[in-house]
Amino acid sequence: MASATPAKKMREEATCAICLHLMVNPTSISCGHSYCYQCIVDLHENLNHMQGQQEKYFCPQCRAPFQMSSLRPNKQLGSLIEAFKEMSPEMVCGKHEEQLHLFCEDDGQLICWRCERIAQHKGHTTALVEDVYQGYKEKLQEAMTNLKQLNDECMIQKASARKQIDKWKEMTEVQRKKIQSDFRTLHSFLYQEEKFYLWRLKREEEENLRRLRHSEENLELKSCELISYIMDLEEKSRGSPQKLLQDVKGTLDRCGAVKLETPETHSLELGTVCNVPELYFDIKKMLRIYQVSVTLDPDTAHCELTLSEDRRQVTRGSPQENLDMSSRRFSVFPCVLGCEGFTTGRQYFEVDVGEGTGWDLGLCTESVQRDKNMKQKPECGFWTIRLCRRQGYIALSSPPVNLHLREQPLVVGVFLDYEAGIVSFYNMTNVSHIFTFPQASFSDTLRPYFQVYQYSPLFLPPPEE
Structure with missing residues (x-):
């Protein structure tokens, strides 16, 4: 059990007498003692603040005088501290600085011989590390085997999930293409329907315009004929009595025979009607x-x-009275x-x-x-x-x-x-x-x-x- 003493002594030597922790950036002063660099600097600043600017300071351990200019980094001690830190913490009891030779079955902890005697572990089942090591190693290997089996099953399930993802993507892509194809077909259908109805409307427009224009031309000819008769009558009326009466009855008969035929009636109601919402998109x-x-x-x-x-x-x-004014x-x-x-x-x-x-x-x-x-x-x-x-x-x-x-x-x-x-x-x-x-x-x-x-x-x- 005395083998833990060197480690304990090493820790004591590596501990800063000012902050009582392992030294950080260990620094030596002229008397040979070492401290954390920051601890010495803080000590210097605190003394200057309390006592004014000084040239000499005293070692916290031996009271030997030193100057700040004497500070030197202790690299060798720093390397030892780093090596000490790298020692496995499980190998030395943090409380007693003794080696951890025992295993407490009740708490599942490594303990030292002194821990076994304190109230925390008194009456617990303990054993030497060497005696329980193999048994727990086998249990760990068994647990590891079980976890590997679970991981194998997990990977199988993962592969199945990946197949489902790929299948789902494939199904949605097929559906996406179907929707796009259906709408392309619908667009094409609507486009053709639009052309058909516009063609019907154009044909109806041309046919009705032809009839209306023919009627307009006939009326124009009839108007010219009437104007001709009017001009003849005006000329006869301005002539001498002999000219006026010459063939007057024939002239009157010819004028009386002129008739204005009732033009053909053309409906102005469109026959080509396309109610798109009713035919294709009944929104309501x-x-x-x-x-x-x-x-x-x-x-x-x-x-x-x-x-x-x-x-x-x-x-x-x-406003109504006696209402429940809740937050709702x-x-x-x-x-x-x-x-x-x-x-x-x-x-x-x-x-x-x-x-x-x-x-x-x-x-x-x-x-x-x-x-x-x-x-x-x-x-x-x-x-x-x-x-x-x-x-x-x-x-x-x-x-x-x-x-x-x-x-x-x-x-x-x-x-x-x-x-x-x-x-x-x-x-x-x-x-x-x-x-x-x-x-x-x-x-x-x-x-x-x-x-x-x-x-x-x-x-x-x-x-x-």
Whole structure:
């Protein structure tokens, strides 16, 4: 056990008497003692601060005087300290500086002979390292074998996962090409249909123009004939009585025989009509495939809003009293949410805005601010459009976009594709697109959102059967 003494003595010699740790950048002074370089420098600065500038200082151990100019790096001691640090810490007990010859089975620790006698390990099962080494080595090898087997299985599963990834990529690529091919076919079909209808329209135009122009030419000839008779009569009327009466009856008979035939009637209604949405893109029918029933949530309604009994209509009026002012309720702006929450798929609902002069509607996340800090923009969880008297129709994007609608919408459709991150609005009065927000990435529950203005109630019609 005495073999640990040299290591203990080595540690004592390598320990700085100032900081009591292994020396860092050991530095010797004129008396031969060594300290950490920074410890000597700090000592020098502290003494100068407390006692003023000095030329001589005293060794902390032997009190021999020295000057700062006598400091020399002790490279040999530094190398010994580095070698001491590289010694395996498991070989020497950190507490007793004795070699770790024993293994405590209860705690699974290497200990020295002195550790065995302290309360921490008293009564524990201990054994010499040499006696338990082989047994634990075999256990480690067994564990290593098991882990290798698990790793082999893991690699097999990884290869299977890679095959699934490749298969999935292959399937999606096939589907991608099919979609592209189908749409190319559709584009080609629509292009051919467009040419066909334009050709029919052009042919109808030419045929009707030919008939109309023929009728115009006949009328021009008839007009020339009539002008000729008029000129003859004018000349006869200006002549002498003899000339006027000469063959007057024949002249009158010829003039009386002139008739203006009723021109052929040509219909000005086009026969070539192509209602593209009706023929190919019935937007209303397509949207209503995804229509859901939306009702209003009274627990979120601002105190100035009144909901109908069936919770499908909301109007704004005087503040209501005795309402539960929970954090779910909008406290500043006259807003209300729909009861339904959307977390997946495609959803569509309609809002009857009538001829109201102001409204906000769309979708928002469940977690939006509902107090004075509410900001109605996508970054804050809102995807909405607005009608106001001053600015008209606006998409509340970032930045806001003014919307120029050809026809006032009496019913607005709101379409959500959650996975695709799309929120779109439609004018269902003339079945036209209003606005689509830039693609987003949804992770929170989305709910229908409505802000209600004075004299502009909103109504949520139930889905059509």
